[in-house]
Amino acid sequence: MDNKISNGDFWSLLKQSGYRLCADLGPAGISGSGEAKHSFTHATTIFSFKYGEGVLVAGDRRATAGTTVMYDRTDKVIEIDRHSLLAIAGVPATAFEIARIMEHTFKYYRRSQLQELSLDGKVRALSRLLKENIPMALQGIGAVAPIYAAFDHIKKEGKIFFYDILGADFEGVEFTVSGSGSPAVRGILYYENRWGKSPLGHLNRAEAILLTMRLLETASEFDSATGGINTRIRLYPQIKLITEKGVEEVSQETLESIFAGEAGRAGGAHV
Amino acid sequence: MFEEPYRWVEAIRHRREYLEDQLSGGSPVVGLSWKNGAVLATAESATQKIYEIYDQIAFGGIGHPSDLEKLRATVLETAHIEGFNRSPGDVNLQRLIKFGIAPVIKQAFEEILHSPFIARLLFVEISIPSRKPYFLRINYDGIFDESSRDGILAPTSALSEKMSRFIQAQNLLPDLALDEAVQWAMRTWAISKLPSGPEENGESPGGETQKLDRLIRENLSSWKPEISVLDLELPGTSKYRTLSTQEITACWR
Numbered sequence: 428m429d430n431k432i433s434n435g436d437f438w439s440l441l442k443q444s445g446y447r448l449c450a451d452l453g454p455a456g457i458s459g460s461g462e463a464k465h466s467f468t469h470a471t472t473i474f475s476f477k478y479g480e481g482v483l484v485a486g487d488r489r490a491t492a493g494t495t496v497m498y499d500r501t502d503k504v505i506e507i508d509r510h511s512l513l514a515i516a517g518v519p520a521t522a523f524e525i526a527r528i529m530e531h532t533f534k535y536y537r538r539s540q541l542q543e544l545s546l547d548g549k550v551r552a553l554s555r556l557l558k559e560n561i562p563m564a565l566q567g568i569g570a571v572a573p574i575y576a577a578f579d580h581i582k583k584e585g586k587i588f589f590y591d592i593l594g595a596d597f598e599g600v601e602f603t604v605s606g607s608g609s610p611a612v613r614g615i616l617y618y619e620n621r622w623g624k625s626p627l628g629h630l631n632r633a634e635a636i637l638l639t640m641r642l643l644e645t646a647s648e649f650d651s652a653t654g655g656i657n658t659r660i661r662l663y664p665q666i667k668l669i670t671e672k673g674v675e676e677v678s679q680e681t682l683e684s685i686f687a688g689e690a691g692r693a694g695g696a697h698v
Numbered sequence: 699m700f701e702e703p704y705r706w707v708e709a710i711r712h713r714r715e716y717l718e719d720q721l722s723g724g725s726p727v728v729g730l731s732w733k734n735g736a737v738l739a740t741a742e743s744a745t746q747k748i749y750e751i752y753d754q755i756a757f758g759g760i761g762h763p764s765d766l767e768k769l770r771a772t773v774l775e776t777a778h779i780e781g782f783n784r785s786p787g788d789v790n791l792q793r794l795i796k797f798g799i800a801p802v803i804k805q806a807f808e809e810i811l812h813s814p815f816i817a818r819l820l821f822v823e824i825s826i827p828s829r830k831p832y833f834l835r836i837n838y839d840g841i842f843d844e845s846s847r848d849g850i851l852a853p854t855s856a857l858s859e860k861m862s863r864f865i866q867a868q869n870l871l872p873d874l875a876l877d878e879a880v881q882w883a884m885r886t887w888a889i890s891k892l893p894s895g896p897e898e899n900g901e902s903p904g905g906e907t908q909k910l911d912r913l914i915r916e917n918l919s920s921w922k923p924e925i926s927v928l929d930l931e932l933p934g935t936s937k938y939r940t941l942s943t944q945e946i947t948a949c950w951r
Contacts, residue, residue, distance in 0.1 A: 534753075
């Protein structure tokens with residue numbers, strides 16, 4: 428038992444115990460030419476938007492390796508604490524590890540310092556982890572481009588943040604998207620928000636969930652790395668909501684009942 | 699002075715007397731089970747005394763605030779590193795205390811050239827599969843004891859026995875509602891404010907309960923009770939929360 432002063436920093440504690448997020452890649456860890464040698468693919472579709480009661484965060488369930496579907500029930504929207512979610516796009520091994528570190532970081536800070544880490548502090552914590560991961564990201568084997576959403580109890584509103592793989596954080600004003608299927612939904616979200624029956628921020632819970640399911644099915648039509656909806660095997664996307672009360676996962680039964688009216692609709696062939 | 703065994707034993711005895719004297723003014727901590735988990739209660743403390751350790755583990759302590767803080771920090775670090783490196787399900791009280799801080803506390807107590815921990819701790823854990831509480835009490839000399847029923851942490855052994863006798867005489871069921879568990883925890887704590895127990899003053903247990911209730915209602919605001927619960931029905935992974943003053947007051951309406 429030493430006499431060090433605790434500042435509630437779990438990441439430093441973890442590193443003192445010998446943990447490394449990023450494998451030691453040596454001088455090759457960053458391309459000698461200063462240029463990334465690989466294109467970064469985020470084989471997934473995740474997005475988040477503000478609706479009437481808070482923030483909705485959603486993701487498809489597919490994990491791929493090249494053209495192979497590895498798994499169709501991946502959880503890409505991860506509860507970090509009672510009022511925040513991380514949606515992951517990128518290399519799952521790194522993304523899940525970052526989510527685990529964040530979860531422990533926030534819990535450890537709250538318990539050791541007897542206060543919640545500020546929202547700015549939480550946003551910064553993820554940025555710091557992504558920066559630690561730069562060597563892996565630049566090698567093309569560990570890139571992660573996540574979305575972090577939380578309820579800001581000071582401003583009494585939901586907040587959405589997105590990141591590039593180097594750790595820069597940006598605040599999504601009304602919505603944000605990430606992953607390989609995101610171009611298919613980004614334009615629709617803009618259209619709905621600008622020209623739809625009502626802006627995203629005016630949608631109620633059921634409307635927001637229905638729009639989300641339609642968006643994810645659309646993404647899966649245009650992006651083979653995005654999993655769609657398969658009612659036969661009861662495979663639905665992951666949708667979670669953040670309100671002032673906390674995080675709520677929309678149950679499979681709710682998704683089934685909302686989507687029941689959609690499945691039988693005619694039309695929809697895109698090519 | 700330490701080359702002779704007698705001197706060492708004498709030094710330990712002096713140290714024990716010193717620690718008992720230091721702890722004698724502390725405010726008790728009471729742990730009870732309720733249908734969703736466990737309640738930890740204390741009152742009249744100048745600083746916070748009940749803390750969350752991990753998702754389903756909490757503790758309360760009597761002693762020097764800096765020593766309590768040092769032990770709390772050590773258990774917190776160990777629990778979180780373990781929870782990260784293995785899994786949250788692998789963090790349990792038995793390993794944290796018996797193989798973690800108990801040997802450290804004992805060593806500090808017996809190394810008479812170093813300062814001991816002026817602390818007596820009560821931990822509680824709720825097992826998620828069985829929903830049962832597990833209370834573990836550890837003394838400044840590293841001696842610990844366990845219970846699945848309740849946990850009493852008192853500044854003196856005489857008061858500890860008196861409080862234990864009181865709570866055991868009630869034959870409480872483990873599935874109490876939260877308000878009932880809070881009431882019984884506070885009644886047990888309030889035993890520390892009575893000049894003598896029922897066996898000394900000839901009062902029936904029922905009569906003593908009424909007297910305790912009156913005492914609590916009269917002093918509720920000045921005692922400033924601090925009560926936290928482990929509640930398995932809370933959403934998310936963390937099952938700990940602190941009751942607000944309004945919630946505590948509502949238990950006595």
